[in-house]
Amino acid sequence: MATEQNIPSAAEWEDIPAEKFQIIGTDDFSGDIIARPKVGYWADAWRRLRENKIALVALFILLLMIVMVIVGPYISGYAFEEIDTEAINQTPNAEHWFGTDSLGRDLFSRVWQAGRVSLAIGVVGAVVASVVGCIYGGIASYFGGIVDDIMMRIVEVLLSIPYLIIVILISVVTDSKSIGTMMLALTLTGWCGIARLVRGQMLQLKSQEYVLAANALGVSPMKIIMRHMIPNTIGIIIVAITFDIPGYIFSEAFLSYIGLGIQPPDTSWGALASAAQQNFMFYPYQLFFPSLMIALTMLSFTLLGDGLRDALDPKLRK
Amino acid sequence: MFKYILKRIGYMLVTLFIIATATFFMMHSIPGDPLGAMANKLPEQAKANYYAKYGLDKPKTEQYAIFMKNLITNGDLGESLKYPGKSITDTLLTNSKVSGAIGGLALAVGLAIGVTLGIVAALNKNKWPDYLVMFIAILGITIPVFVLAALLQYVFTVHWQILPTTGWGKPKNFVLPVVAMCFGTIATYARYLKANMLDVMGQDYILTAEAKGVSRFHIIKDHVLKNAFLPCITILGGQISGIFTGSFVIEKIFGIPGLGFYYISSINDRDYTMIIGTTIFAAALFVVAQLLIDIAYTIFDPRIRIK
Amino acid sequence: MEKENILEVKDLSVSFNTYAGEVKAVRGVSFELKRGETLAFVGESGCGKTVTAKSILRLHKAPFAVIKEGSQIICDGKDVLALNKKELCKFRGDEVSMIFQDPMTSLNPTMTVGKQIMESLRIHKGLNKKEAREEAIKMLKMVNIPSAEKRIDSYPHEMSGGMRQRVMIAMALACSPNILIADEPTTALDVTIQAQIMDLMRELKEKMNTAIILVTHDLGVVANFADRIQVMYAGQVVERGTAREIFYDSKHPYTWALLSSVPKLAKEAKQELYALKGTPPDLILPLNCCPFASRCEYCMPICKERNPFETAITDTHKVSCWLQHPNAPKVKSFYDREVQ
Numbered sequence: 001m002a003t004e005q006n007i008p009s010a011a012e013w014e015d016i017p018a019e020k021f022q023i024i025g026t027d028d029f030s031g032d033i034i035a036r037p038k039v040g041y042w043a044d045a046w047r048r049l050r051e052n053k054i055a056l057v058a059l060f061i062l063l064l065m066i067v068m069v070i071v072g073p074y075i076s077g078y079a080f081e082e083i084d085t086e087a088i089n090q091t092p093n094a095e096h097w098f099g100t101d102s103l104g105r106d107l108f109s110r111v112w113q114a115g116r117v118s119l120a121i122g123v124v125g126a127v128v129a130s131v132v133g134c135i136y137g138g139i140a141s142y143f144g145g146i147v148d149d150i151m152m153r154i155v156e157v158l159l160s161i162p163y164l165i166i167v168i169l170i171s172v173v174t175d176s177k178s179i180g181t182m183m184l185a186l187t188l189t190g191w192c193g194i195a196r197l198v199r200g201q202m203l204q205l206k207s208q209e210y211v212l213a214a215n216a217l218g219v220s221p222m223k224i225i226m227r228h229m230i231p232n233t234i235g236i237i238i239v240a241i242t243f244d245i246p247g248y249i250f251s252e253a254f255l256s257y258i259g260l261g262i263q264p265p266d267t268s269w270g271a272l273a274s275a276a277q278q279n280f281m282f283y284p285y286q287l288f289f290p291s292l293m294i295a296l297t298m299l300s301f302t303l304l305g306d307g308l309r310d311a312l313d314p315k316l317r318k
Numbered sequence: 319m320f321k322y323i324l325k326r327i328g329y330m331l332v333t334l335f336i337i338a339t340a341t342f343f344m345m346h347s348i349p350g351d352p353l354g355a356m357a358n359k360l361p362e363q364a365k366a367n368y369y370a371k372y373g374l375d376k377p378k379t380e381q382y383a384i385f386m387k388n389l390i391t392n393g394d395l396g397e398s399l400k401y402p403g404k405s406i407t408d409t410l411l412t413n414s415k416v417s418g419a420i421g422g423l424a425l426a427v428g429l430a431i432g433v434t435l436g437i438v439a440a441l442n443k444n445k446w447p448d449y450l451v452m453f454i455a456i457l458g459i460t461i462p463v464f465v466l467a468a469l470l471q472y473v474f475t476v477h478w479q480i481l482p483t484t485g486w487g488k489p490k491n492f493v494l495p496v497v498a499m500c501f502g503t504i505a506t507y508a509r510y511l512k513a514n515m516l517d518v519m520g521q522d523y524i525l526t527a528e529a530k531g532v533s534r535f536h537i538i539k540d541h542v543l544k545n546a547f548l549p550c551i552t553i554l555g556g557q558i559s560g561i562f563t564g565s566f567v568i569e570k571i572f573g574i575p576g577l578g579f580y581y582i583s584s585i586n587d588r589d590y591t592m593i594i595g596t597t598i599f600a601a602a603l604f605v606v607a608q609l610l611i612d613i614a615y616t617i618f619d620p621r622i623r624i625k
Numbered sequence: 626m627e628k629e630n631i632l633e634v635k636d637l638s639v640s641f642n643t644y645a646g647e648v649k650a651v652r653g654v655s656f657e658l659k660r661g662e663t664l665a666f667v668g669e670s671g672c673g674k675t676v677t678a679k680s681i682l683r684l685h686k687a688p689f690a691v692i693k694e695g696s697q698i699i700c701d702g703k704d705v706l707a708l709n710k711k712e713l714c715k716f717r718g719d720e721v722s723m724i725f726q727d728p729m730t731s732l733n734p735t736m737t738v739g740k741q742i743m744e745s746l747r748i749h750k751g752l753n754k755k756e757a758r759e760e761a762i763k764m765l766k767m768v769n770i771p772s773a774e775k776r777i778d779s780y781p782h783e784m785s786g787g788m789r790q791r792v793m794i795a796m797a798l799a800c801s802p803n804i805l806i807a808d809e810p811t812t813a814l815d816v817t818i819q820a821q822i823m824d825l826m827r828e829l830k831e832k833m834n835t836a837i838i839l840v841t842h843d844l845g846v847v848a849n850f851a852d853r854i855q856v857m858y859a860g861q862v863v864e865r866g867t868a869r870e871i872f873y874d875s876k877h878p879y880t881w882a883l884l885s886s887v888p889k890l891a892k893e894a895k896q897e898l899y900a901l902k903g904t905p906p907d908l909i910l911p912l913n914c915c916p917f918a919s920r921c922e923y924c925m926p927i928c929k930e931r932n933p934f935e936t937a938i939t940d941t942h943k944v945s946c947w948l949q950h951p952n953a954p955k956v957k958s959f960y961d962r963e964v965q
Contacts, residue, residue: 021925021953157333162604164563165597172585172593173344250462257464258566258582273464277571280468281476291465299460522730529682529725530745530796531718534710540744541733548735620735620780 045235048311055307058300065297069119072112080105080113081265089283098289101272102279110267111289117268119297121183122249126241129187133194134237140195141202152199155192163189167251171260182261186251194240201233235312242305246298253294269294323613330609337601342385345594346378371397395595398584406595409580414603416486417569417576421561424496428503428557433547435504436511440546441538443516451508458505464567467498471571484573495572499564503557510553514546521545551615555608562604631803631836632658632681632700638693639676639685646909650676652860658804661834665851665868667844667883671905673860674840678806681705681838682717701803719749722797726809728789732781739765739777742796749800764795768825787818791825798829805830806838811846823850844887848872853941856880859906859916861932866942876944878921881958915947923948923956 049055073080076097084104092099098107140151170185253270255261257277262268269290276286376384388394395406439451474494475483485491518524519542527537566578573579577600584592639651651673658664666674679685680692683705698705701720708716725731733741742764743757752760758777765773768791781789790810797805807826811819823846830837839851847854848868855865856879864877875881882901903920906912915921918928927947936949947953 021927021950023923023925023954157336160333160605160608161337161601162559162562165601168585169341169344169597173348253462254563259586277468280472284472287465287468291462294462295460299456302459522725522727523733525684526725526731529684529717529723531714531716531748532744533714544735621782
């Protein structure tokens with residue numbers, strides 16, 4: 001038995017005027033109008049990122065950091081390498097906002113000066129490694145077959161060696177403590193992860209249906225790569241770089257900490273922390289500030305990376 | 319599956335060979351030949367011994383051959399140049415027991431706590447336990463291990479004086495190092511497991527189980543946990559690597575005579591033979607661990623098992 | 626002899642709360658199902674048939690999906706929407722079962738096939754391990770899986786798509802439910818396997834006298850299988866009737882379009898395949914008109930103003946269309962035109 005209320009009563013049924021029943025059909029095809037305005041991939045990703053408050057805060061912190069490392073060393077009025085034996089090991093006060101170290105140098109300036117090195121190494125290292133990794137992975141996936149096999153075997157072997165051991169080894173061997181050498185050490189195998197990622201993504205894209213469709217429609221391979229594969233891979237690369245940067249910053253800090261890194265008068269956050277380690281019990285603030293900066297930077301990049309990954313994942317598009 | 323294991327062992331051997339060779343030649347090609355220089359400075363008798371045993375006066379390639387022969391047949395990594403006569407292999411074996419104890423404990427504790435926290439976070443998504451766990455996880459990931467160790471040391475040995483600052487031998491000495499080391503593992507596993515669990519819970523087969531009338535408790539226990547936990551085995555390798563590097567710092571701060579400690583000292587002492595030996599040893603440990611993990615994964619995941 | 630109703634659904638409305646607004650996926654759907662009867666929900670993607678089917682087992686997750694006030698689902702006398710968690714778990718799998726579209730992702734990849742079937746049996750029938758295993762083997766044999774005693778310990782990835790779907794069927798029927806809901810069971814399978822699966826389901830429904838709700842977009846699958854068909858569009862039922870009535874005497878323009886788009890072997894070689902122009906309406910916007918108005922050849926001004934009532938052609942054949950109004954012109958089904 002059908003539901004009663006849908007069977008119209010005689011009165012309801014009758015009171016509709018006859019002209020309402022002229023057939024007019026559908027010649028305007030309003031049915032083909034797309035329901036909502038088109039939103040491009042990047043616009044949608046940006047919108048999603050904006051909604052993620054945590055990622056935005058992280059981004060803000062990072063931008064603030066960048067500004068500070070650029071202007072910071074000039075604000076306090078003390079040069080970062082200026083030694084003042086009258087003022088050693090002062091706790092934070094009105095004159096030296098972060099205090100001073102064992103040679104009387106103003107820590108505020110030093111922390112921001114160190115930041116330049118740490119951030120530079122982090123970002124440049126990650127970007128360089130990523131570029132190398134991209135090219136390598138792209139080539140491997142483009143050629144496929146035995147070229148791909150060999151290239152990936154090499155990557156696998158390189159990846160199975162503990163990263164830090166390689167870094168330490170290179171540092172010891174070259175025995176020069178310049179920033180350049182350190183970068184070399186850090187990036188020598190750092191590109192492997194991204195290479196694998198990029199290659200994996202490209203291979204997956206190659207077999208995706210829309211690439212097959214484009215192929216079937218006669219789109220040239222170059223166009224396929226440019227318009228389909230690269231945009232989809234860039235998202236992953238950006239996220240990978242964002243996650244790699246804290247790794248590089250940490251590796252640099254670690255190296256400096258064990259004594260293989262930046263040497264005075266140059267300094268990095270890791271070097272500052274290392275120097276402060278000995279006096280930690282007595283002057284904890286000397287360790288506190290550089291550590292805080294490291295932690296904050298790593299945290300912000302990680303959170304930003306999380307946010308970016310969520311925003312750029314096309315499957316999460318609503 | 320046997321074929322797979324054999325293949326992996328093959329790769330491992332190749333990798334180890336490359337590591338040993340690369341390390342050897344890199345060390346021996348340092349400009350200024352510090353190795354030769356140090357060898358020259360040894361007392362007469364020791365110097366004679368060294369030359370005889372390791373052919374330090376012979377060309378590099380011959381030294382390499384002798385080195386590899388010693389390594390493969392005796393597991394002999396040579397002798398320290400800084401402390402003549404001290405066998406590297408023996409030193410390493412003794413020290414790695416120490417590192418292994420702390421590292422293993424840290425890993426186990428980290429895994430247990432991390433996994434538990436991850437499950438709690440996933441089951442209480444967007445409620446306060448989730449935020450708390452994620453907060454802890456973030457701390458664990460971003461606070462550098464040396465800061466954490468220093469902090470713990472300060473709070474518990476200076477401020478509150480309930481634990482010894484440095485030293486080794488008693489259970490008390492274990493506490494702080496293990497805590498400092500396991501933080502990273504806890505953080506990583508909590509995040510990873512939460513993500514995996516949420517991912518699994520969104521799968522179609524969970525819907526099927528619900529449609530069959532399986533209670534939520536049983537769905538988590540019988541369907542979600544296993545599938546969420548499996549991929550965690552793969553990141554175990556990364557964790558082990560983290561424990562390795564963490565040990566360098568922790569052992570130095572807490573004065574623990576482990577592998578990391580000696581590695582750092584030999585670097586600072588520029589004891590090149592020691593550096594070579596330790597590098598190869600550490601790398602080998604790591605590579606073997608990686609292999610074991612891969613094998614474990616094939617055993618546990620039925621999709622890979624039968625190939 | 627009147628068979629009694631095993632399921633009665635009245636005025637079911639289901640909405641999804643998305644960031645863009647409330648999507649009213651199902652709007653006031655009502656139907657009944659008798660014991661042992663087969664009812665098919667037919668319609669294109671997005672018409673609400675799967676949402677309706679899943680609602681019977683309350684598989685939608687609040688707060689994302691909401692079954693609105695005023696909806697009623699009564700199964701074998703029980704008010705399904707009022708069941709508490711424990712009762713719901715007992716209800717699912719035992720009185721009503723469901724199988725899904727993609728057997729690869731619908732089975733737990735790390736659990737043997739046998740264990741997954743045994744799970745139902747142990748929960749609902751209280752069997753111990755040994756008994757459950759024997760029963761599971763029996764079920765596997767019933768769905769024509771060869772070497773059932775060995776296969777019971779296989780993993781899903783070791784089986785072909787057709788076999789996996791059979792396992793799903795075995796799992797769903799293990800506790801002899803009153804109703805089996807099949808959501809596009811053959812869509813992910815080869816055409817030849819499709820036929821096998823439908824044959825199997827026919828055989829089993831006769832053996833076990835299970836009522837079946839078959840959700841599909843493919844009218845070909847429905848022929849020779851369903852007793853009654855209900856055609857859905859944009860969250861509403863637009864026409865319902867016995868299989869014969871729908872195939873040979875349909876009254877709704879949408880049904881005509883569906884029937885016309887099934888390719889026929891007897892067609893002239895050069896005839897174009899019929900394709901309905903346009904797309905279904907946006908389900909966020911309120912629809913105070915016939916949902917099909919914007920795509921209907923026979924659209925009239927009244928169609929754009931009011932949702933048509935349901936009129937009865939026979940006891941079993943009902944249609945919601947303004948063409949049924951006495952004032953409307955008499956039109957011939959264009960499907961009939963073709964058949965002529």
